[in-house]
Amino acid sequence: MENINWNHWLDLAVGFAGNIVSAILLWLIGRWLIALSARLLDEQLATRHLDPTLRRYAHSFLSVTLTIVLVIGILGFFGVQTATFAAVIATAGIAIGMAWSGLLANFAAGVFLVVLRPFKVGDVVSVAGLTGTVREIGLFATTLDTPDGVQTLVGNNKIFSDTIQNYSANAVRRVDLKAQLANSADHVEAIRLLSAALTRIPNVLAAPAPDVGLLEFTALGPVLALRPYCAPEHYWQVYFDSNRAIRETLGAAGFPAPEQAMVVRQG
Structure with missing residues (x-):
C-alpha cells in the first residue's frame, strides 16, 4: 500500500x-x-x-x-x-x-407606469375595476388603499392594459347629483333655491359656478340636475353636503314629496 x-x-x-x-x-x-x-x-x-x-x-x-x-x-x-x-x-x-412571462409583463408595465406617470403615489384612481388611493407603485404590482380601508395589490400589467381614471390629476372635479320633484312642484323656484343653497356649501367653487337645471321627466315629476364643482380632495364632503342641502332646502320651502300617481278607470 x-x-x-x-x-x-x-x-x-x-x-x-x-x-x-x-x-x-x-x-x-x-x-x-x-x-x-x-x-x-x-x-x-x-x-x-x-x-x-x-x-x-x-x-x-x-x-x-x-x-x-x-x-x-x-x-x-x-x-x-x-x-x-x-x-x-x-x-x-x-x-x-x-x-414567468406574466411576472415579466408586470415588470415591463411597471416601468411604463413610472415613465409615463398616469398617476403617482397619493392619487385617487380607478384601475382594473378598483378605486382607491395609490400607496406604492412597485416593480410588479401597485398597492391601493380602497375607501373601505382594504390594502389591495393589483398587477401592473392589468393596470396598464385597462382603463386608468385619475381623480386627482385635474384641479377641479364635478359632483353630479339629482333632485326628484313632485309633478305639482314649481321647478323654477326649486332651481332658484337650490342654486343659492349650493353656493353656501363649504369648498364649492365659485368658478365654475354650480349648475342647476331640468334634467328629465319621470312619472313622479321633473328631475333636476345639480352639478357643483370642487377640488378633488373635497369631493365627498361636497357630495354629502349637497345632498343634505337638497333635502333641507326643499323641505324648508314646503315643496311636496314626490308621490306615484295611479289612475284607476272602471269600464
Missing part, C-alpha cells in the same frame, strides 16, 4: 481554504461597494427631486446588475470559464422568462 502524501493533501486543503476565504472577502467587499454605489446613486437622484418610485427602480436595477457582475468576477478570479457561465445565465434567463 502506497504511503499517503500528507503534505500534498495539506497543501490542497490550505489552498482550498484560502480560496474560500478569498471568495468570502471578495463577496463582502463587492457587496459593500455595490451598496455604496446604490446609495450614492439614490442620493444623486434625490437631489434632482426624481420620483421616489423611479429611484427605487434605479436602485434595484443597479444592485441586481452589479451583483451578477460580482458573481461572474469571483468565478473568473478562480479560473471558472465565465463565458460559459454567462451563456448558462442567458439560457436560464430565457427559460425563466418563458415560465
